[in-house]
Amino acid sequence: MSKIFYITTPIYYVNAEPHLGHTYTTVLADTLARYHALAGESSFFLTGSDEHGEKVLEVAAERQQTPQQVADYYANTFRETWDAVGIRYDRFIRTTDADHQAVVQSVLQAVYDAGHIEFQEYEGLYCVGCERFLTDRDLENGLCTDHERAPEKRAESNYFFKMGRQFSWLTEYIDAHPDFIRPERYRNEVLSMLKEESGLGGDLCISRPKTRLDWGIELPFDENYVCYVWFDALINYLTGIGYPDGDDFTALWAAAEHVVGKDILKPHAIFWPCMLRAIGLDPPRHLNVHGYWNVEGRKISKSLGNMISPLAMKEKFGFEAFRYYLLRDMSFGVDSNFTQDSLILRINADLANNLGNLVSRSLNMVKRFAGGSVPEPGPPGDLEKEIIETANRIVNEVDREMRATRPQRALESIFSLVDATNRYLERREPWKVAKQEGGDESVRTTLYTCCEALRISAVMLSPFLPETAAEILVRIGHPGELDAARLPGSAQWGGIQVGATTEKGEPLFPRIELETTEETKK
Numbered sequence: 001m002s003k004i005f006y007i008t009t010p011i012y013y014v015n016a017e018p019h020l021g022h023t024y025t026t027v028l029a030d031t032l033a034r035y036h037a038l039a040g041e042s043s044f045f046l047t048g049s050d051e052h053g054e055k056v057l058e059v060a061a062e063r064q065q066t067p068q069q070v071a072d073y074y075a076n077t078f079r080e081t082w083d084a085v086g087i088r089y090d091r092f093i094r095t096t097d098a099d100h101q102a103v104v105q106s107v108l109q110a111v112y113d114a115g116h117i118e119f120q121e122y123e124g125l126y127c128v129g130c131e132r133f134l135t136d137r138d139l140e141n142g143l144c145t146d147h148e149r150a151p152e153k154r155a156e157s158n159y160f161f162k163m164g165r166q167f168s169w170l171t172e173y174i175d176a177h178p179d180f181i182r183p184e185r186y187r188n189e190v191l192s193m194l195k196e197e198s199g200l201g202g203d204l205c206i207s208r209p210k211t212r213l214d215w216g217i218e219l220p221f222d223e224n225y226v227c228y229v230w231f232d233a234l235i236n237y238l239t240g241i242g243y244p245d246g247d248d249f250t251a252l253w254a255a256a257e258h259v260v261g262k263d264i265l266k267p268h269a270i271f272w273p274c275m276l277r278a279i280g281l282d283p284p285r286h287l288n289v290h291g292y293w294n295v296e297g298r299k300i301s302k303s304l305g306n307m308i309s310p311l312a313m314k315e316k317f318g319f320e321a322f323r324y325y326l327l328r329d330m331s332f333g334v335d336s337n338f339t340q341d342s343l344i345l346r347i348n349a350d351l352a353n354n355l356g357n358l359v360s361r362s363l364n365m366v367k368r369f370a371g372g373s374v375p376e377p378g379p380p381g382d383l384e385k386e387i388i389e390t391a392n393r394i395v396n397e398v399d400r401e402m403r404a405t406r407p408q409r410a411l412e413s414i415f416s417l418v419d420a421t422n423r424y425l426e427r428r429e430p431w432k433v434a435k436q437e438g439g440d441e442s443v444r445t446t447l448y449t450c451c452e453a454l455r456i457s458a459v460m461l462s463p464f465l466p467e468t469a470a471e472i473l474v475r476i477g478h479p480g481e482l483d484a485a486r487l488p489g490s491a492q493w494g495g496i497q498v499g500a501t502t503e504k505g506e507p508l509f510p511r512i513e514l515e516t517t518e519e520t521k522k
C-alpha cells in the first residue's frame with residue numbers, strides 16, 4: 001500500500017464566488033485526503049485559484065479595477081471560504097504566485113526546445129467564455145453550447161503545442177490503465193474525444209498576443225505573447241508540490257490524483273497527459289471525474305441565482321450536515337440534483353434519527369444503568385458477534401470504496417453499522433432487562449457493544465464528518481482518539497476503554513422541519 005497520497009482540486013477561476021460545484025469537489029478532495037491520512041499515509045492536498053485569462057479582464061473592466069485586484073479579491077474569497085468551513089488543504093496555490101510563474105516559464109522553454117511547440121497562423125470561431133476556438137460540436141444554432149453566446153471569427157498567429165503527436169501513446173496508455181480515468185463512462189468518452197481530436201490534428205493553442213491579452217505569464221521565448229490559460233493552469237499541479245527539484249516531488253507525483261468535474265474532462269484527460277509526456281513525466285495515477293450538480297432541477301448559473309453558497313449552507317444547516325449530504329447524495333460520476341427538501345430529509349433520516357439517535361440513546365442508558373462510564377462486558381453472544389462482524393466488514397469496505405473514489409458507498413457502509421447497532425439495541429432491550437433479576441451482565445454487554453460500535457463508527461466517519469466524529473469520541477470518553485488513529489488498527493473491535501467517562505450531551509443533529517412553501521403546496 002502506498003504511503004503517500006497526493007490529491008488536487010482544479011484551481012478555481014476567479015470570476016465568481018464559490019458555489020455548490022466548487023464546494024462538492026473541494027469537500028470530496030478534503031475527505032479523501034483525511035481518509036488517506038487516517039490510513040497512515042502522508043497526504044498532501046492542493047487547491048487554489050486560476051487567475052489569468054480574458055474573463056478576469058472583463059470583470060476588471062466592469063469594476064474599474066486592475067486584474068490583480070479582481071484576482072486578489074476572489075482568491076481571498078475562496079481561501080477564506082474553505083477556511084471557514086474547515087477544509088484542511090496543505091497549499092492554496094495561485095497562478096499569480098512567483099514560483100508558479102517561474103515553473104510555467106521553465107516548462108514552456110523546455111517543451112519549446114524539445115520541438116513540441118510551433119508558431120502557426122490559425123483562423124476560426126472563438127468563444128471568449130471558453131477561451132478557445134470552437135469546433136462544430138461546440139456550436140448549436142451558431143452559439144457556443146456552454147455559454148449560449150455567438151463566437152467571434154478570429155485569425156491569429158500563435159504558438160501551438162503539437163499534442164497530436166502523443167495521441168497514439170495516450171490511447172495505448174488509457175487502454176493499458178483501465179482505472180486511470182474513472183468512473184469508466186468517462187474513459188470511454190475520452191477515447192472517443194481522442195479520435196475526434198486526432199481528426200482535427202491535435203494542435204493546442206497555448207498563447208495569446210499581448211496586443212490583445214496582457215494578463216498572463218509571458219512566453220519565455222517570445223515577449224510579445226503570454227501563455228494560454230490551460231497550459232498555465234494545469235501546471236499548478238506540479239508547482240504545488242515543488243517541481244522540479246522539491247524534496248518530495250517525485251514521490252508525490254507518483255501518487256497524484258486529480259478530482260475534476262466533467263466539464264473539464266478534456267483538458268485533464270487529453271491536454272494534460274500529452275503535456276506531461278512532453279515534459280517527461282508520467283500521467284497522474286487517477287483522474288477522478290464527477291458529474292454536475294443541478295439545483296432544483298436546473299443547471300447552476302449566475303443568472304438563475306441558484307449558486308448555493310457554502311457559507312449560507314453552513315449558516316442554515318451547519319456545514320457538517322451539508323458536507324454529509326453532498327458526499328452521500330451524489331453517486332460519484334453521475335449528475336445529481338440538489339434540493340433543499342432532499343437535504344433536510346437526508347439530515348433527518350441519517351444524521352438526526354439514525355446516528356444522532358444512537359448516540360443519545362446509548363449514552364443516556366450508560367448514564368442510567370452503568371453510572372456514566374463504559375461498562376465491563378460479559379462474553380459476546382450471537383447478537384454481539386453480528387455487530388462485531390459488521391464492524392470488521394465495514395473497515396474493509398470503506399477502504400475499498402474510498403480507494404475507488406466512491407464516497408457515497410463508503411458512507412452507506414458505515415451507516416450499515418449505525419443501523420445494525422440501533423436494531424441490536426431494540427432487540428436487546430436493555431431498558432427492560434435492567435429491571436430483571438440477573439440482567440446486569442446482559443445490560444453491561446449491550447451498552448459496551450453500543451459504545452464500541454459508536455467509537456468505530458466515529459473513527460470511520462472522521463474523514464467525512466470531522467467535527468461530529470470528534471464530538472462523539474469526546475462523549476464516549478475518548479477525546480484525542482483521532483490524534484494518533486491509524487486504520488485498520490484504530491477501528492479494530494475492543495479498542496474502547498472500559499471505565500471511560502461518558503457524557504450524553506445535546507442532540508448532535510436536531511431534526512429540521514421541512515419548510516412548506518407555496519411552491520411545494522401546489
Ligand SMILES: [Zn+2]
Nearest residue numbers: 127130144147
Ligand atoms: Zn463558450
